[in-house]
Amino acid sequence: MHTPHTPHTPATTAAALLPLVGGPTNVTSVAHCMTRLRLGLADRSLVDDEAVRAVPGVLGMVADDDTYQIVLGPGVVARVTPEFDALVTSAAQLAVQGYELKEAQRERNATPLKQTLRRIANIFVPLIPALIGCGILAGVNGLLLNAGWLPGLTPALTAIAAAFMALISVFVGYNTAKEFGGTPVLGGAVAAIVVYPGVAKVTAFGVTLAPGQGGVLGALAAALLGTYIEKWCRTRVPETLDVLVTPTLTVLISGLATLYGLMYAAGEISTAVGTAANWLLTTTGALAGLILGGLFLPLVMLGLHQALIPVHVTLIDQQGHTTLLPILAMAGAGQVGAALAVYVRLRHDTSIRTTIKSALPAGLLGVGEPLIYGVSLPLGRPFLTACVGGAAGGGFVGLFAMLGEGVGATAIGPSGWALFPLLAGDGGWAVTVAIYAGGLVTGYGVGFAATYMFGGLSAPEGARGTARQATTDPQMTE
Numbered sequence: 462m463h464t465p466h467t468p469h470t471p472a473t474t475a476a477a478l479l480p481l482v483g484g485p486t487n488v489t490s491v492a493h494c495m496t497r498l499r500l501g502l503a504d505r506s507l508v509d510d511e512a513v514r515a516v517p518g519v520l521g522m523v524a525d526d527d528t529y530q531i532v533l534g535p536g537v538v539a540r541v542t543p544e545f546d547a548l549v550t551s552a553a554q555l556a557v558q559g560y561e562l563k564e565a566q567r568e569r570n571a572t573p574l575k576q577t578l579r580r581i582a583n584i585f586v587p588l589i590p591a592l593i594g595c596g597i598l599a600g601v602n603g604l605l606l607n608a609g610w611l612p613g614l615t616p617a618l619t620a621i622a623a624a625f626m627a628l629i630s631v632f633v634g635y636n637t638a639k640e641f642g643g644t645p646v647l648g649g650a651v652a653a654i655v656v657y658p659g660v661a662k663v664t665a666f667g668v669t670l671a672p673g674q675g676g677v678l679g680a681l682a683a684a685l686l687g688t689y690i691e692k693w694c695r696t697r698v699p700e701t702l703d704v705l706v707t708p709t710l711t712v713l714i715s716g717l718a719t720l721y722g723l724m725y726a727a728g729e730i731s732t733a734v735g736t737a738a739n740w741l742l743t744t745t746g747a748l749a750g751l752i753l754g755g756l757f758l759p760l761v762m763l764g765l766h767q768a769l770i771p772v773h774v775t776l777i778d779q780q781g782h783t784t785l786l787p788i789l790a791m792a793g794a795g796q797v798g799a800a801l802a803v804y805v806r807l808r809h810d811t812s813i814r815t816t817i818k819s820a821l822p823a824g825l826l827g828v829g830e831p832l833i834y835g836v837s838l839p840l841g842r843p844f845l846t847a848c849v850g851g852a853a854g855g856g857f858v859g860l861f862a863m864l865g866e867g868v869g870a871t872a873i874g875p876s877g878w879a880l881f882p883l884l885a886g887d888g889g890w891a892v893t894v895a896i897y898a899g900g901l902v903t904g905y906g907v908g909f910a911a912t913y914m915f916g917g918l919s920a921p922e923g924a925r926g927t928a929r930q931a932t933t934d935p936q937m938t939e
Contacts, residue, residue, distance in 0.1 A: 471537070471544045474517070474518050474519075474537075474541050475547075475548055476548065477516045478498075478513065478531065478545065482500060482507070483502060483503070483508060484507075488500055488502065488549050489502065491545055491546040492528075493539065496533065496534055496538055498545065499530050500528060505529065519532065574765075575764065581768065581771060585774060587636060592625075592873060593874050593875060595622045595624075595625045595871075596870070596871035596883045597882045598621055600883060602619055627656065628656060629774070630653070633680040634648040634650075634651055634653070634655075634684035636648075637681050641685060642688065642692065643688030647688075647712065648687055651711070651715045652683050655673065655683065655719065660674070665724065665725045668725065681771070682723045682726075683716075683724075684715075686715045690711050691711040698710075731775050734776065735776060735779045735780060738785060742863070743863060743865075746860055746861070746862035748856075749788075750852075750857070751853075753788050753855050753859075754795070754904070755792075756848070758792045758844070761829060782885040783870055786869070786880070787880065787884070788858050788900075789855070790876040790880055791900050791903075792847075792855070793827050793829045793851070793876050794904025795847045795848060795853070795904045797905055798847070798908025798909035799843045799916070801909050802843070802910075802913040802918075803837070803840065803843055806913060806916065806918040807918060816836060817835075826878055828876075842917035843912045843916045846911035846915055846916050847912065850905070850906075850907040851908070853903050853904060854903045857899055857900045858897065865887060867887045868885075868897050868900075869885045869886060871885050877901070
């Protein structure tokens with residue numbers, strides 16, 4: 462019986478050869494002579510010589526330092542070459558189109574709000590390691606002071622723990638200028654005005670300034686103004702004078718604006734932030750905790766939680782700790798409780814249980830994204846019940862704030878169990894730890910119960926299918 466075969470046309474020959482020479486990205490040039498297809502290659506090692514030789518119509522191969530030559534014979538090579546070149550060009554065009562689509566998608570996602578939040582994060586996130594280290598040392602030093610231990614060491618620990626916070630405005634100014642395209646050291650120089658003791662001799666709006674007035678918000682505004690002034694000068698000052706004039710005008714103009722406007726305004730805003738946070742928790746603590754703890758997971762999912770970083774840092778700079786972070790950390794507790802309920806309910810779903818086991822340790826330490834994107838959000842309703850658990854834990858901590866036992870954190874970054882070394886509060890360390898631990902337990906318990914009963918997991922087959930699809934869909938993990 463005769464077996465039909467594909468005719469050896471120039472198009473099929475070209476299509477067969479292209480992947481054997483490394484694909485379109487490996488081909489840098491295409492030409493031909495009387496008998497040979499001459500290819501420039503980016504990487505000669507990607508060519509499969511034996512496979513090329515086996516392609517019907519190929520008579521042989523010749524390789525030199527410049528080109529890889531495939532012998533096709535007179536007449537044939539003239540017809541194969543344009544087909545081969547068209548395939549390479551088409552692939553390149555597809556790559557360009559793919560890049561353009563990707564860029565268009567990125568531009569659609571790059572809304573002004575998201576860009577602003579991303580820039581805020583780029584300014585403050587690099588400071589988190591120092592905030593954590595100094596915050597832990599401050600907590601240890603507080604314990605030593607309260608216990609009356611090591612009196613000869615505590616002054617040194619105080620200096621080590623407090624030095625960074627005393628100068629945090631300089632680092633904020635440096636990072637702000639760096640993020641917005643200015644000279645970082647000029648941003649730091651302008652922001653340093655905020656913490657310089659000599660500002661106590663300056664009067665603005667009839668009020669004598671105080672060192673540190675305006676805090677990180679004043680430093681951010683000062684460095685941002687300095688960056689725009691520097692860019693303005695770069696475009697107008699002659700190159701021969703730029704190295705002298707631009708830095709001088711940048712520091713002078715933005716410095717005067719900082720002293721006679723920005724420090725006062727930022728000081729008022731910082732005071733208002735602290736006053737509002739204290740009023741919110743002492744007056745409506747349980748309700749505020751309920752709302753904040755319940756809404757934080759959606760904020761994390763959308764990336765909007767980054768807007769709270771300057772608020773946390775302002776509170777730490779102003780009061781020594783942020784009272785908002787322990788409440789917001791309860792959202793992670795609700796997430797852990799919800800994941801445990803899913804684990805128990807879907808006991809026959811190996812895929813989702815494996816995901817939970819791998820993500821749960823991170824969740825206990827306050828890193829909630831693996832559980833959000835790998836478990837609760839794909840399943841749908843467990844994400845909502847996780848928010849219920851977070852609300853319950855937040856309400857628990859907020860209730861004690863109303864009773865005069867507020868809980869705060871001396872640094873940002875850690876959450877969950879990792880926040881214990883950074884806790885500070887009004888009732889002593891033991892009481893503070895007990896309240897925070899009680900909030901975690903509440904979040905775990907309510908998140909578990911709400912998900913177990915109302916998480917929509919009573920139909921195992923549907924739940925398993927949804928969970929498995931979610932954990933294997935790459936778009937859900939981006």
